[in-house]
Amino acid sequence: MMELCIKRFLITLVVYNLILFQSNAIELKGMFGEIRSPNFPEGYPRDSNISWNISVPDGFRVKLYFSHFDLEPSYLCEYDYVKIEADGQVLGTFCGQESTDTEQIPGQQMYFSPAHDMTVTFISDFSNEERFTGFDAHFAAVDVDECKEKNDEELACDHYCHNYIGGFYCSCRFGYILHTDNRTCRVECSDNLFTERSGIISSPDFPNPYPKSSDCLYRIELEEGFVINLMFEDSFDIEDHPEVMCPYDYVKIKAGRKEFGPICGDRSPRRIETGSYSVQILFHSDNSGENGGWRLSYDAVGTPCPVPQPPVNGKIEPSLKQYSFKDQVLITCDTGYNMIKDNLEIEKFQIVCQKDGSWSSVMPTCRIVDCQTPPILEHGYVEFNTRNNLSTYQSQIEYFCQQAFYQIVPNITSIYTCQENKRWMNKNLGAKLPTCLPVCGIPAFSRTKLARIAGGKFAERGMSPWIAMLSRSGSPFCGGSLIGDNWIVTAAHCLHNSLEEDRANLLSSDIVDSSSFKIILGKHRTRQQDNTEQSLQAKNIILHPQYNFSTYSFDIALLELNNHAILNNYVKPVCLPDEETTSTVLHEGDMVIVSGWGKQFLQKLPDSLAEIEIPVVDHSKCKESYAKLQRSVTDDMICAGEKEGGKDSCQGDSGGPMVTINKQTKRWFLAATVSWGVGCAQNEKYGVYSNVQKSLSWIKTVTGIYNV
Numbered sequence: 085m086m087e088l089c090i091k092r093f094l095i096t097l098v099v100y101n102l103i104l105f106q107s108n109a110i111e112l113k114g115m116f117g118e119i120r121s122p123n124f125p126e127g128y129p130r131d132s133n134i135s136w137n138i139s140v141p142d143g144f145r146v147k148l149y150f151s152h153f154d155l156e157p158s159y160l161c162e163y164d165y166v167k168i169e170a171d172g173q174v175l176g177t178f179c180g181q182e183s184t185d186t187e188q189i190p191g192q193q194m195y196f197s198p199a200h201d202m203t204v205t206f207i208s209d210f211s212n213e214e215r216f217t218g219f220d221a222h223f224a225a226v227d228v229d230e231c232k233e234k235n236d237e238e239l240a241c242d243h244y245c246h247n248y249i250g251g252f253y254c255s256c257r258f259g260y261i262l263h264t265d266n267r268t269c270r271v272e273c274s275d276n277l278f279t280e281r282s283g284i285i286s287s288p289d290f291p292n293p294y295p296k297s298s299d300c301l302y303r304i305e306l307e308e309g310f311v312i313n314l315m316f317e318d319s320f321d322i323e324d325h326p327e328v329m330c331p332y333d334y335v336k337i338k339a340g341r342k343e344f345g346p347i348c349g350d351r352s353p354r355r356i357e358t359g360s361y362s363v364q365i366l367f368h369s370d371n372s373g374e375n376g377g378w379r380l381s382y383d384a385v386g387t388p389c390p391v392p393q394p395p396v397n398g399k400i401e402p403s404l405k406q407y408s409f410k411d412q413v414l415i416t417c418d419t420g421y422n423m424i425k426d427n428l429e430i431e432k433f434q435i436v437c438q439k440d441g442s443w444s445s446v447m448p449t450c451r452i453v454d455c456q457t458p459p460i461l462e463h464g465y466v467e468f469n470t471r472n473n474l475s476t477y478q479s480q481i482e483y484f485c486q487q488a489f490y491q492i493v494p495n496i497t498s499i500y501t502c503q504e505n506k507r508w509m510n511k512n513l514g515a516k517l518p519t520c521l522p523v524c525g526i527p528a529f530s531r532t533k534l535a536r537i538a539g540g541k542f543a544e545r546g547m548s549p550w551i552a553m554l555s556r557s558g559s560p561f562c563g564g565s566l567i568g569d570n571w572i573v574t575a576a577h578c579l580h581n582s583l584e585e586d587r588a589n590l591l592s593s594d595i596v597d598s599s600s601f602k603i604i605l606g607k608h609r610t611r612q613q614d615n616t617e618q619s620l621q622a623k624n625i626i627l628h629p630q631y632n633f634s635t636y637s638f639d640i641a642l643l644e645l646n647n648h649a650i651l652n653n654y655v656k657p658v659c660l661p662d663e664e665t666t667s668t669v670l671h672e673g674d675m676v677i678v679s680g681w682g683k684q685f686l687q688k689l690p691d692s693l694a695e696i697e698i699p700v701v702d703h704s705k706c707k708e709s710y711a712k713l714q715r716s717v718t719d720d721m722i723c724a725g726e727k728e729g730g731k732d733s734c735q736g737d738s739g740g741p742m743v744t745i746n747k748q749t750k751r752w753f754l755a756a757t758v759s760w761g762v763g764c765a766q767n768e769k770y771g772v773y774s775n776v777q778k779s780l781s782w783i784k785t786v787t788g789i790y791n792v
């Protein structure tokens with residue numbers, strides 16, 4: 085567009101070559117032209133004073149050349165002369181016909197105006213006697229190469245200069261934009277946002293000179309609660325002025341209501357504490373100057389919070405000398421202490437330093453773990469090893485069983501310590517409690533004399549504390565033995581109604597009703613009440629699976645009591661035999677004790693418990709003697725009694741205990757239960773008993789009882 089305008093202007097000048105007479109000044113506008121002295125080539129008139137104001141379009145200069153020059157010579161051209169002026173300067177004053185030491189003629193030289201206009205003045209004095217012919221000169225517009233000719237201080241273009249005939253234009257390096265002054269190159273830098281807590285900001289192109297004509301805006305926007313500090317590097321160079329405060333280029337900082345600057349010059353402002361979480365840095369540059377610019381690093385510090393005091397028996401992490409906004413602190417309690425916050429128990433707790441310099445929450449407290457009252461051990465008790473019966477962390481307790489009647493199992497340390505998980509723990513058993521198992525086979529009262537059952541003697545109270553009376557309608561019908569504290573071993577035939585001999589199987593309907601009989605422990609007298617007795621009932625009747633009601637093999641049964649017996653000096657269980665050990669395997673002649681309330685001499689029931697001591701009879705001898713009577717003595721049976729008779733169990737004694745002492749453990753064990761015989765106390769008609777050892781694994785499986 086600009087080019088177009090200039091062209092149109094040139095055409096106008098060439099065509100019209102307008103000559104204006106204004107007093108003695110002639111205006112000449114155009115691309116070229118000719119000027120002559122008046123009357124040329126005749127002698128010029130006297131008293132001439134003519135000026136030609138030559139002007140060519142912008143971007144051009146005037147070139148003037150004299151093709152003829154003939155003026156009156158005079159010392160220092162005092163009379164007649166031609167003067168060339170441009171931009172208020174005299175480019176030359178000429179006279180004469182040839183150059184001398186003191187005067188000059190234009191000769192062949194070209195004269196150029198610095199700008200686009202030139203004035204030529206012709207003066208003649210009062211005479212031209214010799215009829216000098218004057219001059220003939222030509223002017224033309226010549227292009228100015230602005231790209232080359234502008235001096236260093238005033239460069240035509242900031243970056244790249246492109247000359248064309250009649251003008252020039254500028255362009256910028258990549259990343260720069262030509263300013264509206266069409267000369268300087270600015271940058272677009274008004275939208276720089278920093279949201280990190282630290283960073284580096286510099287003037288564009290740092291450390292190279294910053295762009296001209298630019299307005300840069302750098303914003304640091306952090307969360308409320310932080311304050312931003314700026315640190316300008318020492319290398320700082322912004323164009324300044326000796327008298328006026330930063331008139332050209334400057335940095336201004338706005339931080340909330342505070343303002344810093346304008347800042348310029350070569351002295352770094354160094355550290356600026358803005359006191360704000362939102363900072364704007366404005367950097368303005370004008371269209372000139374070459375200065376190195378600036379660079380700063382910034383950081384942000386949060387509002388400080390007071391150093392938190394850890395709870396008693398607790399700690400905080402991290403433990404620092406100072407805390408500020410956004411810092412987090414984890415609070416934990418020492419081992420054995422629980423954290424309490426708002427009356428609630430929590431694992432751990434975190435607090436955060438807030439923008440106002442306070443912590444997000446008050447400290448929780450650490451309360452010592454309390455394992456509470458230890459669990460109750462059945463048939464046992466607990467003792468606190470610490471004073472005041474403390475149940476808190478690290479307190480110790482010890483379990484014991486009721487002495488004489490129960491024994492602790494396993495018999496290792498039963499010390500429990502209160503752990504951080506609020507549980508009482510034993511180093512071997514963990515949280516599991518030991519058990520108090522009934523002590524078996526140790527009567528409180530030892531035997532002095534023996535009574536007889538059939539032809540026997542009366543027992544003394546408490547000598548067979550394991551014996552149970554099975555009683556129906558106030559009359560004893562069978563005996564039994566307490567094992568553990570809730571199982572009775574008795575004879576299977578005591579628990580079913582009489583059956584026809586030829587029936588193959590026992591039906592469940594044949595089993596007696598458990599509510600139809602009583603199981604009395606601590607019993608001594610046959611018909612009268614004893615103050616030591618405990619009357620119980622069976623909740624379960626279990627006959628040996630191999631029980632044969634025709635042969636009486638495996639004539640053994642288990643009764644589960646509806647309640648646990650209370651063990652005391654009159655109620656104590658008997659031991660079971662050991663498996664396959666010599667100490668509890670009976671041999672011929674081994675003495676055993678059989679007790680019961682069964683019939684005695686003349687079919688009479690005894691007044692109180694009777695017992696006999698009899699020898700074990702060789703199995704084959706017994707078998708032989710019964711073979712004569714067509715009765716079979718199977719392997720699960722054991723016989724006892726004296727050859728000549730006299731001492732025997734009898735009707736009513738069935739299910740009752742045959743015991744003997746384990747020589748190793750010195751404890752009484754249940755060797756057999758009273759089963760059958762032919763008659764009572766007759767010679768060679770030994771009493772037949774069900775051998776407990778043969779049913780031992782079944783008993784243990786059903787009851788879970790084992791000797792302790």
Ligand code: 4AZ
Pocket residue numbers: 732733734735736737738758759760761762763764765770771772
């Ligand atoms: C019975 O009828 C019985 N002499 C028990 C034992 C003996 C005989 C009979 C052994 O219960």
